[in-house]
Amino acid sequence: MRLVIFDLDGTLIDSVALIVETVTNSFSAVNEPVPEERLIRAISGITARDAMGILAPGAGPERVEIILQSYREHYLRQAGVTREPMFSGALAALDRLQADPETLLAVATGKGYKGAITLLERHGIIGRFNSIQTPDHNRGKPDPQMIETAMERAGTRRGQSVMIGDTVHDMRMAKSAGVGAIGVAWGYHEVAELSEAGADIVIDDFTQLDRAVTDLTGGKYA
Numbered sequence: 001m002r003l004v005i006f007d008l009d010g011t012l013i014d015s016v017a018l019i020v021e022t023v024t025n026s027f028s029a030v031n032e033p034v035p036e037e038r039l040i041r042a043i044s045g046i047t048a049r050d051a052m053g054i055l056a057p058g059a060g061p062e063r064v065e066i067i068l069q070s071y072r073e074h075y076l077r078q079a080g081v082t083r084e085p086m087f088s089g090a091l092a093a094l095d096r097l098q099a100d101p102e103t104l105l106a107v108a109t110g111k112g113y114k115g116a117i118t119l120l121e122r123h124g125i126i127g128r129f130n131s132i133q134t135p136d137h138n139r140g141k142p143d144p145q146m147i148e149t150a151m152e153r154a155g156t157r158r159g160q161s162v163m164i165g166d167t168v169h170d171m172r173m174a175k176s177a178g179v180g181a182i183g184v185a186w187g188y189h190e191v192a193e194l195s196e197a198g199a200d201i202v203i204d205d206f207t208q209l210d211r212a213v214t215d216l217t218g219g220k221y222a
Helices: 016-029 037-042 048-055 061-079 090-098 113-122 145-154 168-177 191-196 206-217
Strands: 002-006 103-108 131-133 161-165 180-184 201-203
Touching: 002 145, 002 206, 016 037, 016 061, 037 048, 048 061, 090 103, 090 206, 103 145, 113 131, 131 145, 145 161, 145 168, 161 168, 161 206, 168 180, 168 191, 180 191, 180 206, 191 201, 201 206
Parallel strands: 002 103, 002 161, 103 131, 161 180, 180 201
Antiparallel strands: none
């Protein structure tokens, strides 16, 4: 068996507009200076608490908790009315991978478990994944624990597993776990950043995913 692990935001799901809107509104609501969009994009993939601390560098722990609570409230409110579409080709890529009986899929995301479940259910794809790993029950990216837990659940080894993500946090997590790292060029971080962080392959389109997965897991490309 081989295991293909996906990040969500910026990899499978186009969440840029929602994340930027949520951070903007949540910071404004608590009279905190609104970060630039480039800074908001850069924090994708890590835990919300860590992200709020980075986006409000002058805030102490208590202030960060206030900002975090505002972010969570605004995210839940806006997620109910803002559609987060899947990227073009993502669903077809999942179909192709699942057509192979020796391939399992998993998720490793910086989202909280409740948010991840809600998003996957909204798109009707939750049943496709062998496990869904979040910081609620693992250490956050770039710590390798989410990947290690996913491999344990799937019964796969390092050489049989790959991580697919759009941020340097995903690539560093994959390298720390000793698995293949596939970056995607359409997410939050630039191609050069992904390569510098350890990406083995960076793909420009989901049609390139099958070959990249096969190359890194040692199988034969059909």
